[in-house]
Amino acid sequence: MALSRRHPAAIFAVLAVALGTTGAAYAAVSASTAPKSVVKSATQVEQGKSLFLEGCSSCHGLAAQGSSDGPSLIGVGSAAVDFQVGSGRMPLAGPGIQSEPGPVHYSDNEIAALAAYVASIGPGPAIPTQDMISTSGADLALGGELFRTNCSQCHSVSGKGGALSQGGWAPSLMKADPKEIYEAMVTGPESMPIFSDKTVTVQDKQAIIRYLQELQKQDSPGGAALGRLGPVTEGLFLFIVGLGALIVVAVWIGAKAK
Amino acid sequence: MNEIQHGSHDPIGAVNGHDVITGKPIVPLGHHELRRADIDPKAAIRAERQVAAMFGLSSVLIVTSIIAFIVVPNDVLVILPLIGPVNANHISVGFSLGLGIFLIGTGAIHWAKKLMPDVEITEERHAFASSAEDKAAFGEAIREGKSASGIGERKIIRRSLLGSLALFPLPLIVFLRDLGPMPKTRLRETIWDKNIEILTDATYRPIRPEDIPIGGLVNAVPANLLKIEEEDGNLNERGKASIILVRMAPADIVSQQGQGWDYQGILAYSKICTHVGCPISLYQQRTHHLLCPCHQSTFDLADSGNVVFGPAARRMPQLPITVNEQGYLVAASGFKEPIGPSFWERG
Numbered sequence: 344m345a346l347s348r349r350h351p352a353a354i355f356a357v358l359a360v361a362l363g364t365t366g367a368a369y370a371a372v373s374a375s376t377a378p379k380s381v382v383k384s385a386t387q388v389e390q391g392k393s394l395f396l397e398g399c400s401s402c403h404g405l406a407a408q409g410s411s412d413g414p415s416l417i418g419v420g421s422a423a424v425d426f427q428v429g430s431g432r433m434p435l436a437g438p439g440i441q442s443e444p445g446p447v448h449y450s451d452n453e454i455a456a457l458a459a460y461v462a463s464i465g466p467g468p469a470i471p472t473q474d475m476i477s478t479s480g481a482d483l484a485l486g487g488e489l490f491r492t493n494c495s496q497c498h499s500v501s502g503k504g505g506a507l508s509q510g511g512w513a514p515s516l517m518k519a520d521p522k523e524i525y526e527a528m529v530t531g532p533e534s535m536p537i538f539s540d541k542t543v544t545v546q547d548k549q550a551i552i553r554y555l556q557e558l559q560k561q562d563s564p565g566g567a568a569l570g571r572l573g574p575v576t577e578g579l580f581l582f583i584v585g586l587g588a589l590i591v592v593a594v595w596i597g598a599k600a601k
Numbered sequence: 602m603n604e605i606q607h608g609s610h611d612p613i614g615a616v617n618g619h620d621v622i623t624g625k626p627i628v629p630l631g632h633h634e635l636r637r638a639d640i641d642p643k644a645a646i647r648a649e650r651q652v653a654a655m656f657g658l659s660s661v662l663i664v665t666s667i668i669a670f671i672v673v674p675n676d677v678l679v680i681l682p683l684i685g686p687v688n689a690n691h692i693s694v695g696f697s698l699g700l701g702i703f704l705i706g707t708g709a710i711h712w713a714k715k716l717m718p719d720v721e722i723t724e725e726r727h728a729f730a731s732s733a734e735d736k737a738a739f740g741e742a743i744r745e746g747k748s749a750s751g752i753g754e755r756k757i758i759r760r761s762l763l764g765s766l767a768l769f770p771l772p773l774i775v776f777l778r779d780l781g782p783m784p785k786t787r788l789r790e791t792i793w794d795k796n797i798e799i800l801t802d803a804t805y806r807p808i809r810p811e812d813i814p815i816g817g818l819v820n821a822v823p824a825n826l827l828k829i830e831e832e833d834g835n836l837n838e839r840g841k842a843s844i845i846l847v848r849m850a851p852a853d854i855v856s857q858q859g860q861g862w863d864y865q866g867i868l869a870y871s872k873i874c875t876h877v878g879c880p881i882s883l884y885q886q887r888t889h890h891l892l893c894p895c896h897q898s899t900f901d902l903a904d905s906g907n908v909v910f911g912p913a914a915r916r917m918p919q920l921p922i923t924v925n926e927q928g929y930l931v932a933a934s935g936f937k938e939p940i941g942p943s944f945w946e947r948g
Contacts, residue, residue, distance in 0.1 A: 414887075485803075492803045492820050496883045496894065507885055508892050508899055508910070531816045534885035536847065541812030542801050542819045566684040566692075600636050600714040 391460025394453055398434055407464055412438055419530060420467020421458035426526035428454050441511055441533060444518075468529035468540075475545055476521040478553040482546075486554030489547055493538060501571040502558045507534055517559055521552045638715050648715035655708035662701030669693040788944050791823075791842040793920060793935040798824035799846065799869070807929040808846070810865055816886040819846040820872070823932070841940060843872040844920055845882045846930070847902055849889055855904040859937070862921040864930065869920040870906050873941040874898055876913040891917065915943065 396405065402413030409415030413435075416423070427433040428449055432442035449457065458470060491500060497513035499505045504515040511534055516524065525548055531537035540548070569576040614620060615627045638645040675690035684692075731739075752759050798807050802820040805827060813819055823842050829835045851866040862868070870891070872880050879895040889903035898911030906917035918940045921933035939947055 488803045496881065505894065507883070508890055511885070531886055534887055536818030536884050536886040537814050537816045539812055539814050539817055542808060542817070547804060562678070562686055564678065564686065564688050566681070566687040568685070596710055600719065
C-alpha cells in the first residue's frame, strides 16, 4: 500500500538517481579497453534490469516471473517490451484495466535497455527490423484475405476494432504503425493470440500491414462514416434522425390549420 | 346523439363540459372553427402563393437535378459540414431531386390544410350482414342448382366425382417430396478424417507443432478441401470443416472432449458456432474464451469447449489431432459429433 501511495514525483527522483548511476557506470565501463559493442550490450542489460526493478517489478515480479497483478515476462521477447512500453501502453495507469496507447514514459535508450533485459531472461520474438516491416512489393490482395481470415473477427473488417467479453475490446488499427502491427502479431498483447512467423510468415505479415495501410488511407465517399461501426451507429442514426423527421412531418400533417 | 353521451351533455371522461384529466373545455361535436383563410381573403391569397411557391421551387429543383447530373463531375469530393467528404455529383443530384419531390408533398399538404374545405363530415357505415331476402335467394339458388344437376339421383356421377376430388391432392404430395434430395448424413459429417493434414487458411501451408507458440492461434482447413472444386460444393465443405488451432500450457487445460485429443497443448476446435453457425475465431488467449460476435455465445476452450455464456446450447466440437511421420499436424479422426447449429434430426 505504501508503495502505491508514494509521492508522484518520487518516481522521477528515483529514476534520475538510477539514470545518473547507470550513466556513470556506463561511462566508466565504456572507457575501458574491452570491445565496445559487447560491453555496451552487457551494460544495456544491466541498465534494463535496474529500470525493470524500479518500474515494472511491482506487478511483473522481481525476476519477471509474473504475479497476480501482471503476467510473466519470461520469453515474451524484446518485441513485447518495444510494443508495450514504446507505445505508452505500459506502465499501466491502474490495475485491472486494459492498456491503451498514451504518453511514453521512457526514453528510446531506456526502452532499448528494458527490451535487452527482457530478451536476456528468456528467448522470445525480437523487435522487427526495417526490412521485416517494409511493405514494398507486399501482396495487397493476399493481405486483405489474411486480414479477413485472421484479424477481422476481433478488429472488424474495417479495422475499427470491436467488443470482447468482460468489458474488454479489440482496439482500432487506424493509427497503428507497421512496427506496432508486426509486434502485436508476434507477441499477442492482452487478449490477442499470437500469430507466429511460422504460421503467418514475414511476407504474410507484410501483406497484412500493406492492406491495413490501404485501409487507413481510405476515405468515405458516402459522407459521414459514423465510426464505420456498421449497423449499430447506422441504426441509431436512422432511429433518431430518420424516425424523428417522420414524426415531425406526421405531427405537421395532423395539426389543425389555423 | 349517440351511445357515448350519458347523463347531461357530457361525453365519457368529461364533467360539466370539461375534460376530467386536463380540465380543458370540451369542443362539442359538430362545432366548426373557421380558419384564417376562410375569413380573410388576403390570408387565402397568401396561402395560395405559398403553395404555388413550393410547387414552383420544386420545378426549379427537379430541373436543377437534371442539370447537376450532367454538369457536376462525379469524381470530385466536396467536404460538407457534419456530413464530411461526399461525391459532388451524388450530393447535388440527391439534394435537388430529393428536396424537389419533398416540396411537391409539402405543397399538397399545405394546400389541403389551408384552402381545401375542412368541414367535418359524418360518413354512415353500411351493415355487414346480408339482408334476409338476399340470404333466402342464395339458398333458393343452391337448392335449384342441386335439383337441376341431379347430383342427388345420379349416384354414379356423384361417386366418381368424389373419387377424383379425393385423388387430386396426391400428386402434390409426391411432387413436394421431390423438392430436393434428402440431406442424408451431410449435416453430420465433414471432410475431416484420420491423417488428413491441417493447413493454414488462405495460405494452405502444413503446420508443425513447434510453429504454434503458447497463446497462439491458427485458422485452419483440411488439406483435402483443396481437391474439391467449387461446383462440387467447396464452399459448403469449407463452411463445415473450418477449424481453429490454439495452444495453451498443458497445465491450463482443465478438460477435453476425449483423452489425448490435443497434441502437446495444441487443441483443434470447430470454427462454426453451435448456436446459429457464425464462423468464430475471436479467441482471447488469456482467458481461453472463444467469443461469437453474432450473439455473444462464449466457449471455454480450456474446458472441453463448454458454453460459459450466451445462447448457444451445445459445446464447441473438438477435433482429435496428432502428427504424421513428417512431423506435420494431422487429424487423428473426423469430428465425433455434428458440428454447427442443432438441426431437427440431430437428436
